[in-house]
Amino acid sequence: MSLETKAKLLIVEDDEGLQRQLRWAYDDYEVLIASDRNAAIDLLRAEEPQVVTLDLGLPPDPNGVTEGFATLEKILSLKPETKVIVASGHGARDSALRAIASGAYDFYQKPVDIDQLGLIVRRAFQLHGIESENRRLGEQVAEDRTVLGTMITAAPEMLKVSRTIERVANADVSVMLLGASGTGKELLARGLHNASRRGSGGFVAINCAAIPENLLEAELFGYEKGAFTGAIKTTEGKIELAHKGTLFLDEVGDIPLPLQVKLLRFIQERTIERIGGRKPIAVDTRIVCATHQDLPEMIKAGSFREDLYYRLAEIVVKIPSLAERPGDAVLLAKHFLQRFSR
Structure with missing residues (x-):
């Protein structure tokens, strides 16, 4: 030697x-x-x-x-x-x-x-x-305390979540992310998309709670020119834009019941019709959804469809809150301090 x-x-x-x-x-x-x-x-x-x-x-x-x-x-x-x-x-x-x-x-x-x-x-x-x-x-x-490329964490609970998501990334099934607001559901959804075979396609996100009910259908399914006042051109919806990629439905519990029926039909048939249109359009997209609400309780109350729930929740991933992830609050504070002090 x-x-x-x-x-x-x-x-x-x-x-x-x-x-x-x-x-x-x-x-x-x-x-x-x-x-x-x-x-x-x-x-x-x-x-x-x-x-x-x-x-x-x-x-x-x-x-x-x-x-x-x-x-x-x-x-x-x-x-x-x-x-x-x-x-x-x-x-x-x-x-x-x-x-x-x-x-x-x-x-x-x-x-x-x-x-x-x-x-x-x-x-x-x-x-x-x-x-x-x-x-x-x-x-x-x-230097790089991230999981799935984007989420900053050192908590074993989150590392377990990330390993689960990595395992299901290439299984073309619907995934439901459950967790409180601010737990990183969209970051995990994007990480799942990037780790999957659909990673080269688009990742299209929509917050269902942030869009008025009367506009949400148009946002999701698109519309033909002249379908309603102000529809001056044909516009693709979020579902169609996510063709060959991933559609992320954030706060899916806020989708109104009538629109839940239309979303269920799309999941079953994998075709949509734009508002004002009559031609079925085939769309190949994977759905990842998230909510902080208790959907089983909403089902009991009649405000969320049980059949839609089971279509969306083929895989359920529960995300721990920041309070359940010791050390992550300090880690995030240091990250943002470094980021905004540059």
Whole structure:
């Protein structure tokens, strides 16, 4: 194994005989040797070793621990991720425990048991590697904490939702997204569209609650020229515009009953007629809908058709509210702060 690929072990020890013994024992690592605090800190800065073994009894205080603790404090202040294993003399267990409390990874007693110390060193390298990978992944997620390309989240609940949507993306079935306002239903619908085979087609969204009842039919189905006052030209509706793509019906619970009948007929026959038209038009579109309302209760109350519900809800995905997604509020706040401060 070349030096470039070896993990780095810094041995801070003033006993030259023990230096040679440890260097020989750990040829799996790139071993760096320092005899005092200044040399140790210089090597720490220059080489950035992952693991350090540190004799607490360093000159100019070889019989005490003052210099050793000063070295430990400096190492952890410069490179807090470094795993420091301290050596204590016989009967100096209190100093070792104090070092652990100060941030050292572990300790060993002199005289040195090479095999025992070797085990501690290996564990220290393994832990350092795991923590480094976790930090790398954390930084990567922090840079792009999105699911389905657009939704910012780190909540396990939302990751589960996104995995469900990814699984059903290419199953050409209707999907109903249930969740409170502001939970990202349209973002998830768009993500589903982009992840599906229809991704190259159009994604057409309409908020059924935002359009007056007398205009919603025209918005959905389009109209022929002269169909009503103001219809000065033939206009395609949202359904027709979503041909070969995805139609997103937001707040589908607000569609009035008479229009629900016409929508059900389209889903069953996959053809529409524009207002004022007599010619059936075949439309191939996938429907994704969303609502914050309790549709089963609306069915009981007679304000939503049960047959339409089952046509729209072939797959139902429940989206947790922001209050049920710990950490996402802070994550979103940071995102918008960065976005609008540019």
